[in-house]
């Protein structure tokens with residue numbers, strides 16, 4: 488499914504979020520748009536245009552209050568634009584009946600989804616969505632079993648337990664399973680690893696990567712630029728409701744100073760690579776994660792030690808402590 492935002496603005500002050508049809512309705516819509524252009528209107532989103540392509544891993548970043556949650560709530564028609572439109576495969580989500588259909592194809596996982604568990608058993612909680620779709624009970628059972636298996640849980644082991652007796656990490660898995668049981672084409676995740684310990688975090692990110700690898704389109708809001716750099720095909724950065732940048736991680740993280748101005752920091756490895764580059768190291772990749780940075784530094788230091796490496800004038804001052812000192816002592820670095 489292709490999800491397209493066309494010049495979308497959204498104001499919580501707008502009151503009515505449902506688009507009306509007909510002549511009178513069009514006039515009302517226009518008046519509202521006029522009102523919306525009033526300078527004192529408070530906008531959660533402003534003139535946002537982009538599309539999430541089928542099969543893409545699409546990251547959304549931005550400072551607190553920049554509009555990320557509001558943006559993703561448009562993706563399955565939970566809210567409709569005050570101005571502009573959101574389409575799913577060309578169909579306007581604000582048109583009658585479209586959002587209801589799209590909702591089963593676009594699974595939205597809120598922040599801390601475990602807070603929304605409600606049923607007395609894990610089985611009933613995960614079955615809620617498929618039952619709502621009026622699927623036959625044997626199909627519901629198949630989906631519950633499969634969805635729990637996808638998140639590493641067994642229906643036989645925990646199906647009859649209360650979700651509230653599970654650990655926090657398991658509760659989040661159950662909440663995920665409830666969305667997966669709808670068999671969505673697009674999975675929209677709002678800060679999916681917030682509040683998890685480092686191991687559970689890594690497990691969840693691997694799980695999300697596996698959903699994407701299996702062909703699912705994933706939209707992920709995250710405060711972690713490291714996670715987005717590793718996982719996302721493209722990243723949209725929002726600032727005060729507007730699009731600040733949209734591109735591959737390499738493009739988005741190319742200018743750390745600009746990111747800093749909107750309250751974000753490039754991934755630590757990228758920032759470190761930039762600092763080394765400024766100090767004269769020839770680091771040529773557009774995007775650095777820890778492994779790539781370690782490999783390139785090691786290769787350069789090897790080259791220097793063998794007398795074949797080239798490092799610009801003051802690189803020795805910036806290279807990591809001991810190794811740098813040794814190299815300088817060996818005369819491996821030309822201080823120009």
Ligand SMILES: Nc1ncnc2c1ncn2[C@@H]1O[C@H](COP(=O)(O)OP(=O)(O)OP(=O)(O)O)[C@@H](O)[C@H]1O
Nearest residue numbers: 499500530531549550551552553554555556557558
């Ligand atoms: N229910 C609401 N009513 C009124 N204003 C709201 C509501 N929800 C959010 N806002 C405002 O809309 C703007 C965007 O909020 P939103 O929650 O989308 O940002 P966010 O980037 O997801 O923030 P965070 O990172 O803190 O979750 C903020 O100014 C916020 O105060």
